[in-house]
Amino acid sequence: MNHIVSVSNVSKNYNLGQVVVPALRGVSLDVAEGEFLAIAGPSGSGKTTLLNLVGCVDTPSSGTVTVDGKQTGLLGERELTRLRLHTIGFIFQSFNLVSVLSVLQNVELPLLLQRASTARERQRRVLELLDRVGIREYSKHRPSELSGGQRQRVAIARALVTRPKLVLADEPTANLDSVTGTNILNLMKELNQSEKTTFIFSTHDARVWAYASAVVRLADGQVQDRVSAEEAVRAGGLPVGRPA
Amino acid sequence: MRGYLDTLKVIVQIALRNLFASRLKTLIVGGIILFGSLLVVVGTALVDSVDASMSRSVIGSVAGHIQVYSAKSKDELTVMGGMNMESPDLTPIDDFAALRRTLLSVPNVNAVVPMGLSAAMVTAGNTVDVVLERLRDLARRKLAGEDVQAAYESEKDHVRQIVTVLSADMDNVRKIQNEKAISQEDVDAVAKAASAELWAGFDSDPYPALEFLENRIAPLASDADMLFLRYLGTDVDAFAKSFDRMRIVDGQPIPRGQRGFLFAKWVYEQQVKLKTALRLDRINDGISKRSKTIARSEELQRWIKQNTTEVKEIMLQLDGQKTASFRRLLQGELGSQENDVAKLLAEFFRVDDANFARRYHFFYDRLAPQLELYRVRVGDMLTIKSFTRTGYVQSVKLRVYGTFVFQGLEESHIAGELNLMDMVSFRELYGSLTPERAREVQEIKAMAGMKEVSREQAEAELFGKQDLGGAASVGSAQRPVDEAETALRSLAGRQQRVDRASQPYDPAQLEQGDVLNAAVIVRDPGRISQTIKDIEAAGAKAGIPLHAITWQKASGLVGQFVTMIRAVLYISVLIIFAVALVIINNALVMATLERMPEIGTLRAVGAQRRFLLSMLLVEALAVGVLFGSLGALLGAGIVGVIHAVGIPAANDILYFLFSGPRLHPSLSPANVIISLSIVLAVSAISSIYPGLLAMRVSPRQAMQSDD
Ligand SMILES: Nc1ncnc2c1ncn2[C@@H]1O[C@H](COP(=O)(O)OP(=O)(O)OP(=O)(O)O)[C@@H](O)[C@H]1O
Ligand SMILES: [Mg+2]
Numbered sequence: 001m002n003h004i005v006s007v008s009n010v011s012k013n014y015n016l017g018q019v020v021v022p023a024l025r026g027v028s029l030d031v032a033e034g035e036f037l038a039i040a041g042p043s044g045s046g047k048t049t050l051l052n053l054v055g056c057v058d059t060p061s062s063g064t065v066t067v068d069g070k071q072t073g074l075l076g077e078r079e080l081t082r083l084r085l086h087t088i089g090f091i092f093q094s095f096n097l098v099s100v101l102s103v104l105q106n107v108e109l110p111l112l113l114q115r116a117s118t119a120r121e122r123q124r125r126v127l128e129l130l131d132r133v134g135i136r137e138y139s140k141h142r143p144s145e146l147s148g149g150q151r152q153r154v155a156i157a158r159a160l161v162t163r164p165k166l167v168l169a170d171e172p173t174a175n176l177d178s179v180t181g182t183n184i185l186n187l188m189k190e191l192n193q194s195e196k197t198t199f200i201f202s203t204h205d206a207r208v209w210a211y212a213s214a215v216v217r218l219a220d221g222q223v224q225d226r227v228s229a230e231e232a233v234r235a236g237g238l239p240v241g242r243p244a
Numbered sequence: 245m246r247g248y249l250d251t252l253k254v255i256v257q258i259a260l261r262n263l264f265a266s267r268l269k270t271l272i273v274g275g276i277i278l279f280g281s282l283l284v285v286v287g288t289a290l291v292d293s294v295d296a297s298m299s300r301s302v303i304g305s306v307a308g309h310i311q312v313y314s315a316k317s318k319d320e321l322t323v324m325g326g327m328n329m330e331s332p333d334l335t336p337i338d339d340f341a342a343l344r345r346t347l348l349s350v351p352n353v354n355a356v357v358p359m360g361l362s363a364a365m366v367t368a369g370n371t372v373d374v375v376l377e378r379l380r381d382l383a384r385r386k387l388a389g390e391d392v393q394a395a396y397e398s399e400k401d402h403v404r405q406i407v408t409v410l411s412a413d414m415d416n417v418r419k420i421q422n423e424k425a426i427s428q429e430d431v432d433a434v435a436k437a438a439s440a441e442l443w444a445g446f447d448s449d450p451y452p453a454l455e456f457l458e459n460r461i462a463p464l465a466s467d468a469d470m471l472f473l474r475y476l477g478t479d480v481d482a483f484a485k486s487f488d489r490m491r492i493v494d495g496q497p498i499p500r501g502q503r504g505f506l507f508a509k510w511v512y513e514q515q516v517k518l519k520t521a522l523r524l525d526r527i528n529d530g531i532s533k534r535s536k537t538i539a540r541s542e543e544l545q546r547w548i549k550q551n552t553t554e555v556k557e558i559m560l561q562l563d564g565q566k567t568a569s570f571r572r573l574l575q576g577e578l579g580s581q582e583n584d585v586a587k588l589l590a591e592f593f594r595v596d597d598a599n600f601a602r603r604y605h606f607f608y609d610r611l612a613p614q615l616e617l618y619r620v621r622v623g624d625m626l627t628i629k630s631f632t633r634t635g636y637v638q639s640v641k642l643r644v645y646g647t648f649v650f651q652g653l654e655e656s657h658i659a660g661e662l663n664l665m666d667m668v669s670f671r672e673l674y675g676s677l678t679p680e681r682a683r684e685v686q687e688i689k690a691m692a693g694m695k696e697v698s699r700e701q702a703e704a705e706l707f708g709k710q711d712l713g714g715a716a717s718v719g720s721a722q723r724p725v726d727e728a729e730t731a732l733r734s735l736a737g738r739q740q741r742v743d744r745a746s747q748p749y750d751p752a753q754l755e756q757g758d759v760l761n762a763a764v765i766v767r768d769p770g771r772i773s774q775t776i777k778d779i780e781a782a783g784a785k786a787g788i789p790l791h792a793i794t795w796q797k798a799s800g801l802v803g804q805f806v807t808m809i810r811a812v813l814y815i816s817v818l819i820i821f822a823v824a825l826v827i828i829n830n831a832l833v834m835a836t837l838e839r840m841p842e843i844g845t846l847r848a849v850g851a852q853r854r855f856l857l858s859m860l861l862v863e864a865l866a867v868g869v870l871f872g873s874l875g876a877l878l879g880a881g882i883v884g885v886i887h888a889v890g891i892p893a894a895n896d897i898l899y900f901l902f903s904g905p906r907l908h909p910s911l912s913p914a915n916v917i918i919s920l921s922i923v924l925a926v927s928a929i930s931s932i933y934p935g936l937l938a939m940r941v942s943p944r945q946a947m948q949s950d951d
Binding site: 052055057058077078081082084085086090092096097098099100101105109110112113114115119158 | 248250251254257258261262264265841842844845846847848849850851852853855942943944
């Protein structure tokens with residue numbers, strides 16, 4: 001099976017002044033194409049750190065990260081940026097939309113950066129996606145005029161607009177009420193099925209695991225285990241024995 | 245290509261929206277830029293215009309484009325605006341013809357005008373002298389049997405009137421100041437002049453009395469009989485041709501081949517005109533041109549005060565008949581019963597805002613026709629005494645042919661302080677060896693049996709060693725006089741050596757003699773600095789070592805004035821834009837810091853660093869272009885308004901700088917281009933640091949923004 005992401009024995013230390021904080025300690029993880037992988041773990045366990053390394057916005061202290069066949073440690077700044085632009089889509093925990101641009105322009109932005117399509121092609125693609133996430137009528141609005149759930153949909157649309165092979169979502173439901181959260185997860189799952197896009201998302205919300213093809217459980221910067229969604233749910237939402 | 249354009253569109257869009265989102269900051273930064281570019285446009289337009297008009301003034305009045313003088317000279321040449329009275333010490337260039345040939349061999353040289361600058365104290369037009377001379381003449385004719393009895397009596401009467409005025413004046417001074425303010429000798433002299441004995445025998449033998457009056461009384465009336473004149477000796481024809489702004493106001497140009505003197509109109513008005521009339525003119529100017537009022541201007545009040553206290557100047561001119569006429573006119577005008585004309589005059593000159601205009605006209609219409617308004621009239625002879633280079637006093641008597649102005653510079657004293665005289669007379673005053681002089685030297689040589697006479701020796705022989713106070717020497721018919729006394733003595737022409745005034749000269753002499761400097765008019769003023777090099781090279785080749793200087797340098801402080809204003813302007817522009825740079829930079833840095841998450845997001849989504857850099861650059865440039873253009877536009881508008889209205893020249897220095905009564909500055913594309921370039925450069929530079937900051941933002945910062 002083809003691994004779109006391969007993390008091998010990765011450690012990541014943060015230097016806080018004199019203190020070295022180990023965020024990840026020898027993590028290894030393979031993600032196959034088309035997976036809908038959840039990363040679970042309590043706060044501070046290293047979920048965001050791991051996603052950052054996979055998303056090429058950070059580099060490991062040791063070990064290797066391979067994304068779409070490219071070892072990120074060997075790439076330069078420009079190539080990493082290109083990899084982010086063409087291969088990876090991000091859905092941020094706090095949406096991170098460009099406040100001065102409209103919904104449509106926010107979603108169009110990665111396409112523009114790619115400089116590969118005509119204005120008409122872009123227009124069609126953006127509207128198609130907005131349709132898909134159900135906020136087409138808001139295309140002219142500014143992000144500040146939308147609700148949290150609507151903003152998250154815009155963020156999803158922006159992450160998917162370039163048809164990336166890999167979408168990384170950091171706690172996509174954390175800022176949403178449960179109904180909206182469920183809707184968003186349904187949408188992501190649907191896209192995962194229809195577009196064969198690989199999803200990796202972090203969460204410590206047990207209800208979310210039900211959607212995942214597998215759940216990787218992190219604790220103290222180490223991979224505890226990798227279980228099926230059913231197993232994870234059966235474990236009662238406390239997969240690593242510590243209350244969230 | 246299209247991709248780039250579309251990206252640019254997004255960049256511009258994000259940039260503009262960011263600017264709009266932080267409107268206040270944008271407006272503050274924009275305001276500074278607007279002010280800066282406005283200042284640059286208006287400032288450079290003004291300075292350029294002053295530069296252009298001033299160069300017209302300087303080039304068109306005496307300097308020409310280039311001034312040339314001997315490289316052996318001790319001093320540097322300045323032809324105008326010199327602060328000191330002394331003319332620069334220049335070594336003469338002996339052969340003007342050779343100089344002209346040399347200069348004309350440089351292709352860009354169009355015309356050459358020979359010149360020499362000097363200054364002299366000139367005795368002129370003491371009223372009493374003039375009257376006494378007339379009386380002497382009439383007495384002579386009467387004794388010779390001519391029928392001039394009436395005129396003779398009238399003139400005699402006038403002299404006695406003068407003595408009365410002087411006597412009253414002395415009493416006054418002694419009363420106001422103290423007994424010793426006037427020497428007893430002078431008091432006695434006036435008493436003697438008023439005495440019956442002096443006049444009893446006058447009709448039969450007037451000469452001793454006249455001698456006494458000339459020597460003792462005339463100097464007492466010498467309140468303003470010394471003129472300090474700066475003059476330019478030149479080929480007057482060539483001068484008029486090359487400096488075509490020169491225009492004769494009174495009289496006529498000096499005829500070719502004639503000796504003569506032309507007063508600068510400004511000097512003629514300021515120095516030669518009756519002081520009372522000059523002050524009335526100034527008051528009139530102050531009221532009509534500078535909208536002053538007598539009630540509020542201390543200056544005008546001072547002139548009025550002087551007019552009321554210094555009526556002696558007019559009184560001396562009045563003989564019996566005129567005194568009566570003035571009494572009648574003034575009594576009528578003032579509705580007064582007063583009989584004393586001096587008091588009537590004082591009353592008449594005590595003007596206020598209500599009656600000034602009427603009295604001003606009354607003065608010129610009714611009183612002035614009976615007065616000599618100018619101490620030296622066109623057609624009069626003027627005796628100019630000057631120190632030659634070796635320190636001897638030389639004097640030349642010249643006919644005053646008229647007055648002249650430089651068109652557009654009528655009221656500038658900088659352009660108006662130089663009078664003109666023919667080159668031949670100038671050389672004589674300067675002590676050059678003219679042909680006449682050479683002949684005399686020849687005679688001296690023959691007499692002394694000498695073989696060689698140096699120029700200095702010749703001069704010593706010619707003019708006599710006056711500092712020895714005694715021994716007059718060969719060729720001099722004059723009485724030996726002590727120098728201090730010379731200055732005091734005021735009868736024009738009394739010490740004349742040889743009257744050459746009416747002797748014409750051969751125009752060829754203009755070419756053959758020496759000159760101190762020469763003005764060069766070029767064909768292409770754009771190539772002055774190259775032409776200067778060419779001239780100096782040509783001079784060296786021809787064995788005439790030359791200094792050639794630009795009109796800016798030749799005009800001394802005046803020429804550097806614009807350079808100074810320009811420097812001040814540029815420094816203030818520099819300061820303003822330095823401040824602008826700091827403020828814009830700070831604003832952009834703040835904006836960048838505020839937008840860290842957004843920038844991180846853009847980076848995480850796949851924007852390269854140069855995208856962000858372009859974004860910030862576009863932001864800065866957009867503000868720069870928008871507000872810079874607005875500022876330039878506004879500046880252009882202001883220049884347009886100033887152009888239409890004109891800046892009035894408030895004083896004579898501005899008059900010269902503006903080359904006329906008003907400056908009408910005009911805008912050139914260069915002003916706008918400079919302004920916009922500076923604005924754009926400042927905008928671009930000010931976005932460098934925020935750009936670097938933005939580039940250092942890591943995409944991770946965006947992903948952690950929830951912390
Ligand atoms: N920039 C940083 N500097 C220093 N320490 C960091 C930094 N980012 C993360 N850490 C530390 O690394 C460890 C892992 O953090 P990380 O953000 O990956 O956890 P997380 O699982 O995402 O937690 P949460 O569920 O709260 O988001 C924590 O102990 C955190 O304190
Ligand atoms: Mg996290």
